[in-house]
Amino acid sequence: MKRVVIGLYGTTLDGGLGRRRWQRWRPTVSLFQHEDMMIDRLELLVSEDHRNAAEVLVGDIGTVAPETKVNLHTMTFRDPWDFEEVFSNLMQFAQQYPFNQDQEEYLIHITTGTHVAQICLFLLTEARYFPANLIQSSPMRKEKGPGYYKIIDLDLSKYDSIASRFAKEQEEGAAFLKSGIETRNARFNQMIDQIEKVAIRSKSPILLMGPTGAGKSHLAKRIFQLKKMRRQITGHFVEVNCATLRGDAAMSTLFGHVRGAFTGAITDRPGLLRGAHNGVIFLDEVGELGPDEQAMLLRALEDKTFMPVGSDREVHSDFQLIAGTNRNLWEKVHSGDFREDLLARMNLWTYKLPSLAERPEDLEPNLRYELERFAREHGRITTFNKEAYQRFLTFATGPKGKWSANFRDLNAAVTRMATLSGGNRINEEIVGEEIGRLRGQWERPEKADKTLVRYFDKEALADIDLFDRAQLAKVLEICETARSLAEAGRILFAASRAKKASSNDSDRLRKYLMKFGLKASDIVGQGNREAPAD
Incomplete structure (x- = not known):
């Protein structure tokens, strides 16, 4: 793999124009003077004010390591000691740089630059905005030479004491x-x-x-x-x-x-x-x-x-x-x-993940998100008028808002309403139509209603109280399986007839069915009748 170093031009340590610059230790140049450190490319970050001096450094690197390619990147640091400015500029560079980890390994040189810059490079590398290890260089104490370097692996498990994650x-x-x-x-x-x-x-x-x-x-x-x-x-x-x-x-x-x-x-x-x-x-x-x-x-x-x-x-x-x-x-x-x-x-x-119905307080922000998504996908901004918006929210967050398909239901509802809005404005009429569509879509017939729909249409069933529906459905189930009205009566009224000397269960049952407009002859035995032979 190719090795790439990213570092800052050190205005004090890396600088110099005369021949005497070769007699002192320069951290960036020293990286290329180690026989065991082969570097394929250097990405050198430099402020606009020091671009010319940095080009001298590039020439010196070419003398020491002609096989290394050096790229200069001009950066704007109005105040190199401003933490927010330096961090933002370095983060922007990291986000835009075309890292290729399959073919290249990266080292971040943290010896040069202000202390603020060094801290920012450390934090950005630790947070993996730079997918790299750190490299730190240092001079020899007494003898002349390239000095030393150390590669630092930022394995988070080794630095539990350093809490460098920001809340933001x-x-x-x-x-x-x-x-x-x-x-x-x-x-x-x-x-x-x-x-x-x-x-x-x-x-x-x-x-x-x-x-x-x-x-x-x-x-x-x-x-x-x-x-x-x-x-x-x-x-x-x-x-x-x-x-x-x-x-x-x-x-x-x-x-x-x-x-x-x-x-x-x-x-x-x-x-x-x-x-x-x-x-x-x-x-x-x-x-x-x-x-x-x-x-x-x-x-x-x-x-x-x-x-x-x-x-x-x-x-x-x-x-x-x-x-x-x-x-x-x-x-x-x-x-x-x-x-x-x-x-x-x-x-x-x-x-x-909770269902949408379990998060009614989140329906409004998600409604706004769906409207924004519709605008992005269709190139047309659509909004509600005030009354329509309030009516839809009241329905959506109330007990009648089932949202059985969750966000798929919400997305479909917004798409329909936004599409039907003529002037990019959803009105109450469109909302009313959509509420009716959703309520019909979410209706789930109860077990009792499945029996009743065989004898009543939707409008007639709506006029029967829920209490009566449950009782009538049970009566109809027993009548359908009984062989006669008398047998159905004996089953339904077994407890009360045991307390009487005599009773007319059939008549009692007939009158009960007539109360709902039903004829006993149309019901009794329906569940036992065999289909006619072919």
Whole structure:
């Protein structure tokens, strides 16, 4: 791998124009005077005021190490002792520099520059904005020569006493995971704060649980992007819904296959796990994996190796797993449908995403986010008028706002309303129509209603009290299975008739049904009648 050094031009230690400059120790030049330190490229950061002097230094490096390429980067430091200014400029350079960790290793030279600059370089390297180690140079005490250098590996586990994470940086990471949405639900915000810490400090599996549409896939992508921004990973984000994987295709899709492994395997296939090397794979609905895939996944998680279908040679993939499920995996373990050891391996960092209905205080900021997303995707800004906005929010956050498909419902609702708004303004009429559509979509007939709809249309059923619905449904169920009205009456009135010398159960039942406009002859025995022969 090529070695690249990034450092600041030292105006005092590196400077000098006359021949006497070669008689004193200069930290940047000294790096190239060590026989055991081969440097392929130097990225030298210099302020505008010292550009000419730095070019002299570049010429001197060319004399000592002609094989090294030196790039000068002019930076604006109005006050090199202003911590905020220096940190911001160095961070901007780090974010824009095209690091290539697969082919190059990086060293940050922290001997030159002001103490403020040295501190900033340390912090940015420790936070992985510079994916590098530090290199520190020093002169000999008595003898002349290139002096010494030391490479410092910033392994965080070795520096537990140095708490250099800033609260602002953590807040920005959490906000990124929430797509900038200012959520108000305290439990949700606490969960996101912890996920932010785990995302940048751990490569262990993360298990996201929660109902369909709660945002598991979206959060997994944001975790990947956050890790990518912090240079934790260099690979890709790979996503697959395990519910769509069946048979040989499941093994082949995840782990790959070699040519001829099965009918139709005419070429080699690397598989998704190999595609996620040095990246993240999101296995949505992981509970739907078959037993063979579960066994292979466990091996891949533990050893980072697995065997493609039809191959006799193991392959390697250093991926991070994020798994998603709307099932209770512990129940699947008890029923024998999911491996206990695999769940134990995935259960280090487990988070349950709440449904949208469980976060009513977050509906308003998410509504604004969906409107902004519509504007980005369609190039048209759409807003509510005041009355329409209040009406939709009241419905959305009230007991009638079921949001059974969670954010998918909200996204669809905003898309429909914004599309129908003629003058880019959503009015009450559009909101009223959308509320009616959502309520109809979320209606789930109760067991009693499933019986009643055979005898009443929707309007008639709406006129019957819920109490009467439950009682009438039970009466109808018994009448349908009875052979006669008298038999149904004996079952329904068994307790009360036992206390009387005589009773007319049939008449009593007939009158009850007539109260709802029903004829006993249209109901009794319906459940026992056989379908006519062909």
